[in-house]
Every structure is written in C-alpha cells, then in structure tokens.
Amino acid sequence: MNRTEVRDALFPNCPIRNILSRIGDKWSLLVLFTLETNSTQRFKELQRNIPDISQKMLTATLKMLEADGLVRREAFPEIPPRVEYSLADKGKSFLPHIDSLIAWAMDNMGDIMESRKQYLLK
Incomplete structure (x- = not known):
C-alpha cells in the first residue's frame, strides 16, 4: 500500500484531504x-502532449483518474486494439476549478518566484 492509499484509508471522510491527495x-x-484542450486522445497522444511523463506514470495516473470517475476509458474491439481517453462528466465539472487555478497561477507566478528569491536571500 502506497502513501496515498494509506492516507485515504486513514481519513476516508475528509473530502479536502481525500480529493487533494488524489x-x-x-x-x-x-x-x-x-x-480538456485536446478532447479524446489515445495513450500515445497523451504521452506526446505531456512530454515529461513516463509510460508507467501516465498509466497509473489514468487508472487513478478513471477509478475516481474523472476520466473515461473506451476500448474498441479492433485489431490492433484501440483505446481512447476522454473526460467523464465529473471531470468536465471539475474543469472550471482547474481553469481558475491555472489563471491564478499565471497571474501570481512572477510574484511568487520573486518572494521565493527574497526568502532565500534572507
């Protein structure tokens, strides 16, 4: 059992801790x-669009997001097999919060970096 699983098991009823840990x-x-920006994507497309992520981490992240109902995985019975990932309704309902966080980060990143620099100079 990894740290996140232990934390979730210890505090299953705390929505903030539970969701933020995921x-x-x-x-x-x-x-x-x-x-959100690229709608439905196959695994390799996602991996190309997030260049620093390893195959193992992308797989684990997608499984976790699927388990939480944020991402939908659709497998097509073709040869070769085709699997596509998209946002589930719950994931779509989370988008405004992600967009707000991104906007806040973009607006404040310069000030935060300057604060960190000043803190280290103390």
Whole structure:
C-alpha cells in the first residue's frame, strides 16, 4: 500500500484531504488539462502532449483518474486494439476549478518566484 492509499484509508471522510491527495500529485491536473484542450486522445497522444511523463506514470495516473470517475476509458474491439481517453462528466465539472487555478497561477507566478528569491536571500 502506497502513501496515498494509506492516507485515504486513514481519513476516508475528509473530502479536502481525500480529493487533494488524489489530484494534487504531479500529473493528474496536467492529464485533465490536456484532455480538456485536446478532447479524446489515445495513450500515445497523451504521452506526446505531456512530454515529461513516463509510460508507467501516465498509466497509473489514468487508472487513478478513471477509478475516481474523472476520466473515461473506451476500448474498441479492433485489431490492433484501440483505446481512447476522454473526460467523464465529473471531470468536465471539475474543469472550471482547474481553469481558475491555472489563471491564478499565471497571474501570481512572477510574484511568487520573486518572494521565493527574497526568502532565500534572507
């Protein structure tokens, strides 16, 4: 059991801690944002659009987001097999909050970086 699973098991009724532990990792918001901007995508497309993510991390992140009902995975019975990922309705309802967070980060990043610099100079 990893840290997130332990934390979720210890505090299952705390919505803030539970949800933030799932989406507050390095990749989840980027995957959701990428699916927002590019709609339905195959695995390799997602991997190309998030160049720093490893195949293993993308797989794990997609599984977690699918388990939480934020991402929808659709497998097509073709040869070769085709799998597409898109935002589920719950993921779409989360988009305005992601967009607000991105806007806030863009508006404040310069000030935050300057504050960090000043803090280190103390």
